[in-house]
Amino acid sequence: MAGQVAHPAAAWAAKIVLAPVLVAQAIATRRRAPVLPEAAGPREGLLAGDGSAPLRVLVAGDSSAAGVGVAEQEQSVIGHFVRSLHRRTGRPIAWALRARTGLTTRAVHALLAGSPPFAADVAIVITGVNDVIDQVSTRRALRDRGALAEWLVGTGVGHVVFAPLPPMDRFPLLPEPLRRVMGGDARRHDAALARWAATRSDVSHPTFVVELDAAGMASDGFHPGEPVYRACGEALAAHVAALELR
Numbered sequence: 732m733a734g735q736v737a738h739p740a741a742a743w744a745a746k747i748v749l750a751p752v753l754v755a756q757a758i759a760t761r762r763r764a765p766v767l768p769e770a771a772g773p774r775e776g777l778l779a780g781d782g783s784a785p786l787r788v789l790v791a792g793d794s795s796a797a798g799v800g801v802a803e804q805e806q807s808v809i810g811h812f813v814r815s816l817h818r819r820t821g822r823p824i825a826w827a828l829r830a831r832t833g834l835t836t837r838a839v840h841a842l843l844a845g846s847p848p849f850a851a852d853v854a855i856v857i858t859g860v861n862d863v864i865d866q867v868s869t870r871r872a873l874r875d876r877g878a879l880a881e882w883l884v885g886t887g888v889g890h891v892v893f894a895p896l897p898p899m900d901r902f903p904l905l906p907e908p909l910r911r912v913m914g915g916d917a918r919r920h921d922a923a924l925a926r927w928a929a930t931r932s933d934v935s936h937p938t939f940v941v942e943l944d945a946a947g948m949a950s951d952g953f954h955p956g957e958p959v960y961r962a963c964g965e966a967l968a969a970h971v972a973a974l975e976l977r
Contacts, residue, residue, distance in 0.1 A: 765950065767950070785824060786816070786852055791830060791857070796857040800956050804828070815969070840878060856879065889933070890935065891934045900915070939962075
């Protein structure tokens with residue numbers, strides 16, 4: 732992700748100094764933020780292709796995976812991802828979505844463990860924002876991602892893709908200095924994720940830049956709108972297609 736990552740000690744000191752302001756801003760932001768529903772529509776499907784064996788993809792995560800900010804799943808990240816992956820590969824795509832608003836990485840793991848199984852060749856995990864909001868430490872968030880990856884691989888998933896955390900300092904809803912502090916936390920989480928993923932052959936962490944201006948975001952100024960979902964879905968599809976999964 733773009734931007735310099737502050738030293739954790741300096742970031743922690745800044746949080747202590749700003750704590751009263753940050754807490755007040757966080758409470759006020761929660762109160763004024765509109766509650767948007769998850770996108771409607773199917774959460775499993777098959778997109779027919781060239782007659783070869785389907786590429787099986789699982790998308791799991793939080794509200795951004797669930798399509799909060801758009802009306803239908805076809806407008807969300809999974810809709811754009813599946814269609815773009817189909818265009819790039821020509822293969823049939825069997826897909827499933829397991830996502831819920833408000834989940835941390837650890838909670839996504841619990842959701843998957845309690846959901847009907849789906850045999851996937853590749854899993855796309857979209858989490859991290861709620862880890863930042865809930866002040867989950869970078870170290871614990873990374874442990875939770877490692878545990879989730881191990882569980883997915885243990886169920887037969889061939890490759891796990893962790894989507895990058897968004898630049899939270901560009902979320903229109905968040906005021907300063909809350910925006911700057913959350914943005915710094917998100918960058919630290921994402922940098923640690925990138926370093927860890929680089930040590931594994933069965934996990935990857937693509938990097939891409941998406942513009943988070945008011946025109947591309949949902950009406951709440953916090954969740955993606957369709958332009959952002961389209962850009963993310965297409966970027967993730969390009970990454971998965973390059974993996975040359977069988």
